[in-house]
Amino acid sequence: MSAAAGDDRAGASPDLAGASADPPGASPDLAAAVVRFAGLLRHLGVPVSTAEVLDALAALPGVDVLDRAQFRAALAATLVKGTAALATFDAAFQAFFADPGERRQRMQEQRARADAAMHRQKTGREAAERDLTFQGRPLDLTAAQKDAYSAMDAPDRARLRDFLERSSTGVKVDATLMPLVQNIVRGHLDRQRRLLQEELEGTRKAVALPLAPTGDPEYDALIASVADRLRESPEQTLLTLDIGRIPESEQVHAQRLVRQLARRLATRISRRYRRTRRRKHIDLRRTARGSIRYGGAPFRLAYRWRAVRRPRMLLICDVSGSMARYSRFVLEFAYGLARVVSGIESFVFSEDLERVTPFFQQRRDFAETMGDVVRSSVQWGRGTNLSATLRTFMARNRGVLTPHTVVVIVSDTKTLAAADAAAQLRAIRGRVREVLWLCTLPRAQWDETPTVAMFARYSLMHECNTLGHLDRIMRRHLQPATAAARG
């Protein structure tokens, strides 16, 4: 067993004989390894405090550190304090306390990866300097712009070279045109870089790991290896993947996950909220009235209690053409909730509004329910007119808006008659507890889309295009509200 892995940056990995010769747990090598392991967990986003590291060190003398299962259980019990971090812990444990041979191999791989990346970058930049010239003079470009050029597809690169060639070889072209051309190329490369970044974020199948290099080659190798292991965990992947990009093969798994999220939330909001009478504040009026029967002695005290109401949820979901892939998941979420919590009103809209609550109340499985909704809906996949939608809503369903209602709108904000829609939204905002807008546009695009700012004035706008977003928003906003009341 290879539990005793020490600090082998100097190249000397502590051998097992050394670990077993010392009293178990007192071995300084082992202690150093545990401290470094805790450091690795912190790099991976697991909060590990010094107190917990001390606990781990105190725990080791009690177990047989040469028994890998016992050693793992002792570290898990002391360093990890939640099921969410357990997967990360396991991956990190396997990577950190691996055979010395495996560790060496991993280091070599990491070094080779880093060297290859460096080499790619260097040749890419050289190519950019060689290709992007104006009348033989290289353009003044930043390193990031050169990297963007080398990351472009070959045809795109050819187009850019072609543009440069044509603009630098005209009859009346002279060197004074160079700054203009240079700016055009820079702008183009900057846009490419942004697009590339978005693409990376959208498709990155990794958990949100702080993957920036730590400067310690061994840590970097370990972090890369842990990230690889975690990428294989489908749940982590699905939570961070854009809903619209979830591949067909993962749809079933994703839907199950959505239902789990809905259920977890439902158990939170459907708990009994009438609190115990034993609160701190005495209700004098009722105490005095009740004490008459004991001859005026306040024998039984009456207390004030706080009534806690859970919010009513109202869902208005955009099912226009561009939005359908998101709507499906949100409706699934609403469907999951509607099955366990009563009183969720659901609507869909594109050009106008349709109420779909009754479909969800029939307690049939999701495929049938969705089939019915799509068949009977005339709204599915059309253009978007939120203004008409909200007008219809106010005309027909004004009654469902109460101070306890949380209105949830799922849309990319792209609509006709946006100004009027914003005015309607404002009217709704005045009648309810909160309007949550789950915006499927990535946050990076919000500044370019004026409608986002228009609607954000009257609603709490959240970026919501992954299941992880959906989970976080629902947890944060569907908390019960407390209202002082007398019992």
Add this chain to the structure above:
Amino acid sequence: MKLDWLSEAFERDGYICGDDIMVPVFLALRLEKPLLVEGEPGVGKTEIAKVLARVFSTDLIRLQCYEGLDENRALYEWNYQRQLLRIQIGRRAAGEKETRGAVAAPGAGAGEAPGAVAEGDLFSEEYLLERPLLRALRAERRPVLLIDEVDKCDEEFEAFLFEVLSDFQVSIPELGTVRARQVPIVVLTSNRARELSDGLKRRCLFLFIDFPDVAKELRIIRAKVPELLPALAAQVARAVALLRAGLDLRKKPSVAETLDWARALVALDVPALAPEVVDRTASLLFKNRDDLQAFMGHMGGQALVEAAQAGDAGQAAGDAGQAGSMGQPPATAPTTAAGPAPRQKPPTGRRGK
């Protein structure tokens, strides 16, 4: 105390588990730290505290958490009604004395009337209602304190609990500081209805109990329901594992449900799993209508029995091979905690626990 000793004690008590569970329990005892146990309902979280109490022959003091639980309910409370009665009686006695005294010797000072109540008397042990936390701190023998479903209490109460579990002492303004005679063995359980605070988690050792694998579940069944036929027990363990893996359920059947089912099969005198038996007893495994429908719609008794028996054949072949080659039962064969497994069903029904 050694880990092996504790593992054996747990096994003797019928709690079958591996090092993944035993090591955190053992370390909690050794480091005198609270143990926070998470896992699905019915996997044996609460049972750990009960077994600990039995193993150390000590009291189990249980604090069931719920929304609105406060210090009065958890720590201590003054018996207000009794105090009030005492005052009333005292006042009446003093009044009578005064009347009599006035008749006998006018002008004499009332002095200390026999019924008069000193404030110190009212806030004495006699009027103190001990609640679980205080009882655990003041116990003569090191008790096991089970704080059940800690995720259901309010955040303020959790902060208070954190304070108690940090110092194992509380102050009662009228009586002074109460220090724990010995640090109690504390087990907290949580169903993850909400995240617990970092402070509380940091204070505890953490244990997550997952559903057991087939082999371990079989050992649990044979320890807890020894009257179930061994072959049937194996089928039950495999069937439940299949249900957990193969169906999208609101509540997956837990060890508790497996044992209920096993006991039901004994009560019904079932020799082997059959589709109609599964259909008839499915309500013991599924605790709501949706899950029952999901089972009937997507799997059904027939498919489940076939899958469970297919595993049977595979294992039998493997067992036969191993036993034949080694001339003794396979090393992987499960053992029961209660001695050798009964080869035949006892003729007169149950010997239930």
